[in-house]
Amino acid sequence: MPEVRSTGGARIRYDDVGQGALTLLLIPGWCTRRDIFSPLVTLCAERHRVLCVDLRGHGESEHGDEDFDSDTVLEDLLAVIDASGARQVVPVAISHAGFLALELRRELGAERIPQLVVLDWIVTEPPPPFLATLRGLMSERWGRTRDELFQQWTRGVENKDVLRAVHEDMLEFSEEMWARAAREIAAAYSREGSPLRALAGLSPATPTLHLYSQPDTHDYLETQVAFAATHPWFHVMKLPAVSHLPTLEVPGLVAVGIEALVSGRRTAVSTTHPDLGPQG
Numbered sequence: 630m631p632e633v634r635s636t637g638g639a640r641i642r643y644d645d646v647g648q649g650a651l652t653l654l655l656i657p658g659w660c661t662r663r664d665i666f667s668p669l670v671t672l673c674a675e676r677h678r679v680l681c682v683d684l685r686g687h688g689e690s691e692h693g694d695e696d697f698d699s700d701t702v703l704e705d706l707l708a709v710i711d712a713s714g715a716r717q718v719v720p721v722a723i724s725h726a727g728f729l730a731l732e733l734r735r736e737l738g739a740e741r742i743p744q745l746v747v748l749d750w751i752v753t754e755p756p757p758p759f760l761a762t763l764r765g766l767m768s769e770r771w772g773r774t775r776d777e778l779f780q781q782w783t784r785g786v787e788n789k790d791v792l793r794a795v796h797e798d799m800l801e802f803s804e805e806m807w808a809r810a811a812r813e814i815a816a817a818y819s820r821e822g823s824p825l826r827a828l829a830g831l832s833p834a835t836p837t838l839h840l841y842s843q844p845d846t847h848d849y850l851e852t853q854v855a856f857a858a859t860h861p862w863f864h865v866m867k868l869p870a871v872s873h874l875p876t877l878e879v880p881g882l883v884a885v886g887i888e889a890l891v892s893g894r895r896t897a898v899s900t901t902h903p904d905l906g907p908q909g
Contacts, residue, residue, distance in 0.1 A: 630689070633712040635705040639693035643682040643709055647674030651891060652715035654733075655681040656706065658724030659810030660802040662688035665723065665794055668880035673887060680718075682709055684726075686806060699813045703732050710737075717741060719891055723748040723876060725810075728817040731827055734835055745828075745837040746887050749873055752824040752839055753852055760818075766811035771804050782843070782873035790877040825856050825863075834862040838890045840883055842870035864890065 632642045644663065653673055655666040663681045673679050685705050686692035693701075706729060710718055718741060720730035727747040734742040751759060765774030779795050786792060821827040828837055839853065845867075853865040866886055870878040 631712070633705075633708045635685070635708040636697075636701050637693040637695065639685055639691040639705070641682065641685060641691070641705045641709060642689040643680050644670060645678070645680055645713060646670060647676070647678045649677040650717065652678040652680060652713065652718045653887070653891075654706070654710065654715075654718050654720045655679065656720055656722040656726040656729055657682075657684060657687065658722075658726045659684070659814070660687070660799050660806055661723070661794070662798055664688070664798065665874055666721075666876050668790075669721075669876045669883055672880060672884035676888065677891070678715065680709060680713055680715070682706065687802075696809070698809075699728065699732075699817065703729060703736070706733060707736065717743060719744045719746060719887075721746040721748070721887060722750075724750055724873070725814045725817065727752075727824055728814075728821070731821075731824070731831075734831060739831075739833050739835060742835070744890055745835055746890060747824070747837065747839050748875060748883065749841045749843060750824060750839065752828075753849065754823045755818045760815070763811040763815045767808045771807055775807055784871070786872045786878070788872065788878050791872045791874050794874055794877060795872075825853075828863065829860060834860070836862045836890060837864070838886055839863070839865045840868055840875060840886045841865075842868045842875050842878070843873055845871070 630642050631645045632640045635641050655663065655669065657663055657665055663683045666681050670679050670681050683690040685697055685702055718733070720733050720742065722730040727750040730745050730747060734745060762774055762778065765771065779799070783792060783795050828835070850865070850867050857863045857865060868875050868879055868882055872878045875883055
């Protein structure tokens with residue numbers, strides 16, 4: 630397995646499969662492992678080179694000797710890109726790893742990061758209940774708060790891979806890591822306001838695709854469609870899925886959406902249907 634030594638000498642491990650001029654960098658969210666991308670790696674590697682990384686302190690990547698933050702993780706990702714020799718990279722980030730994808734675009738510029746794909750990210754202003762959840766993860770109530778998140782992310786889910794990833798793999802992460810995740814996510818929203826606002830501030834504009842399943846509300850989709858109407862580089866598709874991990878639940882649709890973006894075809898706004906048409 631490829632690895633790179635990053636800040637503090639920590640080994641950051643990743644998969645490197647497939648071939649192509651364009652490289653997809655798959656970035657898991659906090660308190661998950663790169664396994665959540667396993668089906669997507671197989672599908673995307675048929676056409677592109679794919680790097681799939683374990684974040685520092687997650688999966689098979691080392692923690693290092695000290696506390697770390699999002700800036701440290703960004704340095705890790707830059708080290709992976711540098712070691713890989715990839716010239717053009719499209720980050721594919723799930724949940725709040727979207728903030729890391731955003732920083733990669735700022736750091737490396739539009740020529741090297743020509744597009745962004747974000748998955749199941751709260752791209753609007755974070756609602757008060759979500760901010761309360763972050764505070765709960767940083768308190769003595771962290772275990773109960775985490776379990777409530779698990780219930781929300783898997784309500785109505787029958788997919789065994791999703792259930793294992795949430796109730797087994799994510800359960801392994803410590804109180805320290807959940808608190809760190811909440812701290813870094815809260816800081817990012819405080820700094821950026823909302824991901825849509827941050828994306829709109831990129832110059833030149835960067836074609837961005839948001840594929841998501843939660844939250845399943847009309848207002849959330851409507852807000853994104855309205856944003857896309859005035860920012861034609863932004864594309865959104867509501868996936869026919871119910872969990873927080875569409876890469877495990879509907880990996881085929883995620884792969885089709887990614888391919889539509891990177892090949893220059895535009896992705897449709899869709900609430901339930903898998904077809905990707907010329908809208909949005």
